[in-house]
Amino acid sequence: MCEIKIEHLTRNYGGGKGVFNLSFDVKHGEVFGFLGPNGAGKTTTIRHLMGFIKAQEGSCTINDLDCWKDSEKIQLKLGYIPGEISYFDDMSGTEFLKFTANYRKIHHNLQKDLLERFEFDPKIKIKKMSKGMKQKLGIVAAFMHNPDIFIFDEPTSGLDPLMQNRFIDLVIEEKKNGKTILMSSHIFEEVEKTCDRIGIIRQGKMAAIDSAAALKERHVRHYNVKLENETLAESFAKDFNGISNGLNVTVSARQSLEEIFMNYYGDDRK
Amino acid sequence: MINLTLYKREFKRSIKILIIFAAIITMYVSIIISMYDPELMKTLDDFVKAMPQLMSAVGMKANTTSLLGFMVSYLYGFILLIFPMIFCILRGNGLIAKYTENGAIVSLIAAPVKRRTVACTQIAVLVSGITILNLYTTILELVCAAVNFPGALDISKLLIINLGLFCLHLFIGSICFIFSCFFSDTKYSIGFGAGIPAFMYILQMLANAGGRAENAKYFTFFTLFNPDNIISSSNNSYINIFILLVSAIALYISSITIFCRKDLYI
Numbered sequence: 001m002c003e004i005k006i007e008h009l010t011r012n013y014g015g016g017k018g019v020f021n022l023s024f025d026v027k028h029g030e031v032f033g034f035l036g037p038n039g040a041g042k043t044t045t046i047r048h049l050m051g052f053i054k055a056q057e058g059s060c061t062i063n064d065l066d067c068w069k070d071s072e073k074i075q076l077k078l079g080y081i082p083g084e085i086s087y088f089d090d091m092s093g094t095e096f097l098k099f100t101a102n103y104r105k106i107h108h109n110l111q112k113d114l115l116e117r118f119e120f121d122p123k124i125k126i127k128k129m130s131k132g133m134k135q136k137l138g139i140v141a142a143f144m145h146n147p148d149i150f151i152f153d154e155p156t157s158g159l160d161p162l163m164q165n166r167f168i169d170l171v172i173e174e175k176k177n178g179k180t181i182l183m184s185s186h187i188f189e190e191v192e193k194t195c196d197r198i199g200i201i202r203q204g205k206m207a208a209i210d211s212a213a214a215l216k217e218r219h220v221r222h223y224n225v226k227l228e229n230e231t232l233a234e235s236f237a238k239d240f241n242g243i244s245n246g247l248n249v250t251v252s253a254r255q256s257l258e259e260i261f262m263n264y265y266g267d268d269r270k
Numbered sequence: 271m272i273n274l275t276l277y278k279r280e281f282k283r284s285i286k287i288l289i290i291f292a293a294i295i296t297m298y299v300s301i302i303i304s305m306y307d308p309e310l311m312k313t314l315d316d317f318v319k320a321m322p323q324l325m326s327a328v329g330m331k332a333n334t335t336s337l338l339g340f341m342v343s344y345l346y347g348f349i350l351l352i353f354p355m356i357f358c359i360l361r362g363n364g365l366i367a368k369y370t371e372n373g374a375i376v377s378l379i380a381a382p383v384k385r386r387t388v389a390c391t392q393i394a395v396l397v398s399g400i401t402i403l404n405l406y407t408t409i410l411e412l413v414c415a416a417v418n419f420p421g422a423l424d425i426s427k428l429l430i431i432n433l434g435l436f437c438l439h440l441f442i443g444s445i446c447f448i449f450s451c452f453f454s455d456t457k458y459s460i461g462f463g464a465g466i467p468a469f470m471y472i473l474q475m476l477a478n479a480g481g482r483a484e485n486a487k488y489f490t491f492f493t494l495f496n497p498d499n500i501i502s503s504s505n506n507s508y509i510n511i512f513i514l515l516v517s518a519i520a521l522y523i524s525s526i527t528i529f530c531r532k533d534l535y536i
Contacts, residue, residue: 050380053533076382082536086373090283096377102275104381141377 003028003149003180004049008058011044019044019204021058026182026197031175033191033212034184036201042184043083045201046153049182050080062149074149079142083153083184085134093122093129093137100141111144117166131158139167143174150174152183156190168193188260192216200260219255219263224248272391273383280395284361288399291353292406298349299407303414306340306422327475337415337422342431342497347478351471351492354403354439359464361399362446365392366529367459376536389451389526396443404436424501431497434507437514438495442467444521451529491517 004026012018019041026032036042047053048060051071060067062074087096101109115122120136129137135158142150150171156164171181171194185191191198192212199209210218226247227233237244242251255263318325366389369375378388408429415423446463453459470490477487487493494514499507 047535052376052379052536054531071379072382072384075380078380080380082373082376082380084373086536087377088279088369088374089372099275099279100377100381103273103378103383 003030003063004032004182005061006045006049006058007060009045009048009055009060010057011048011053012056013044016203017041019201022201022204022206023058024199024206024209026180028180029175029178030197031171031181031183031195033195033198034182034201035186035188035191035198036184037186040201041204042201043153044204046083046151046182046184049151051075077148079145079147079150081135081138081142081150081152081155083157085138087126087134087137087141089125089127092125093120093133096126096137097122097140097144101144104145106145108146109144110146111140114140114143117170118163132160132163135159136163139170143170148179150179150181150183152181154185155183156185156187164190188254215260219260221253221255223251223253225251271387272394273387276378276383276388276391277394280365280392281398283364284395284399287357287360288402291357291403294353295349295403295407296410299345299410300414302344303337303341303411304418305344306337306419323479327479336424336501337419338424338427338431339498339501341411341428342501346431346435346497350407350435351438354400354435355442355467355471357399357403358396358439358443358446359460359467361396362443362450362463363456363459365396365447365450367450367453367456370454370534370536371456373536375534379534379536385530386526389529393447393522393525396447397440400436400439400443404432404439407435408432427501431500434495434497434500434511434514437511437518438492440518441491441514441521444518444525448521448525448528451525451532454535 006025007023009022010018010020012020017039022041022045024032034042034045044053048055049062049067051067051074054068062078065074067074088099091099097111100106101111114120118136118139120133120140122137122140124133126134126137135156139155142152156167159167168190171183175181175194181194183191183195192215195212197209198212198215200207208215225236225242227236227249228247230244230247233244233247233249236242237249237251240249240251242249366375369378379385411428411432412423412425445466449463449466450459453462470492473486473490474492476483477485477490477493491514494510496504496507496510499510
């Protein structure tokens with residue numbers, strides 16, 4: 001069963017910007033990575049799914065409900081982290097979370113757990129928060145009503161590596177709980193750790209949809225290096241994140257997202 | 271129909287402005303009513319006679335004999351028009367356009383709450399503010415008149431005048447609100463939401479100045495609220511109040527439709 005379904009979605013902003021005849025779906029219990037460079041149309045697609053903007057052509061549905069017409073029904077079980085957190089900046093984080101809980105009429109609130117997990121003290125004014133703090137606030141607000149479907153727009157931007165990992169752990173946990181997740185990103189590493197399938201979007205068109213494993217297979221190269229002695233081999237393995245086996249060390253090199261794009265398109269950007 | 275949590279938050283944000291404007295209105299209303307004094311009025315009338323155009327431009331006319339007529343001349347031409355109007359402009363813009371511009375509206379829309387409910391709630395906040403301001407003005411006028419000049423005030427006429435004033439402000443509020451829904455930039459929302467009522471008020475001032483400029487009255491909605499006509503029980507004045515009320519309702523309904531259909535780039 002497909003939980004999130006996008007069919008022939010078109011939104012033309014002019015000048016080659018927008019999304020064009022975009023189709024893909026996310027199945028129940030699947031984590032879908034939505035990968036693309038800035039301005040590729042990730043956020044535009046997400047805005048359609050969230051019911052912020054109306055499709056010019058094509059349709060978006062979540063659980064067979066139209067994303068524009070039945071937005072408020074979908075939102076009941078949906079958690080969303082916006083690409084840019086800009087909540088009421090006159091409120092403190094605590095006030096905002098309380099406001100959101102009342103506004104959404106949340107009965108079972110997971111807020112306390114989430115605050116502990118991200119070591120986040122929301123007492124200060126949102127206006128004074130750093131990017132990372134706002135991001136944590138966004139994460140707590142998106143998870144606290146225990147939704148079934150998640151939509152994340154570059155969810156780890158602004159987080160330090162430790163918190164990024166905590167977020168990834170949280171996503172993996174939710175996946176085990178059978179949640180459906182759509183996550184946009186421009187960082188390959190972030191999605192490859194969590195996603196079952198990855199869609200690559202560029203200039204508003206879906207370039208490729210593949211399983212994360214296949215993409216990884218195709219874009220990761222392994223090298224066997226033989227070193228002079230074992231001490232050297234071990235420190236080499238440590239420095240280059242490889243696996244040492246006696247004198248032999250296996251290191252992997254991952255292509256950057258840019259290279260992956262070139263792989264799919266040829267280099268027509270220049 | 272409305273979301274109580276949002277209503278409470280927004281109403282709280284109105285309170286500060288309401289208190290400031292209530293204080294200004296208190297000052298003017300109490301001072302002006304206490305100034306009602308045949309002796310002093312003669313001086314003021316002389317003033318009006320000396321510079322009729324300038325004085326009538328701000329709604330002050332000669333021969334204001336009754337207390338109510340006096341109040342209409344010195345309160346309903348400027349103070350009680352302008353301050354609630356500024357309230358409408360500030361709140362009308364702050365309720366939708368400001369949040370659309372800074373993106374804060376995302377937390378209202380990305381929730382199991384209909385857009386219609388969000389718009390209705392914000393209208394309720396605006397209308398409550400206008401109601402409170404008008405109600406407070408009315409009570410204040412009644413109290414000041416009762417304390418200073420017991421029995422001198424034609425209460426039923428005053429109530430009708432204030433009902434008209436209320437409808438006028440509902441209408442001004444609806445203008446501010448519809449632009450707040452229509453534009454995603456506060457500069458346009460404020461530009462039109464404040465610009466149109468302010469321009470209309472200037473036309474009203476021109477029309478008041480008389481002469482050929484009087485024709486300006488056909489181009490401003492302030493003409494629809496004419497307390498002098500209410501005092502003289504002119505039939506048209508009731509129809510005019512009704513027109514203001516109906517237009518306000520129509521604009522609020524259109525605002526809701528605009529907001530529900532709007533693309534939000536948040």
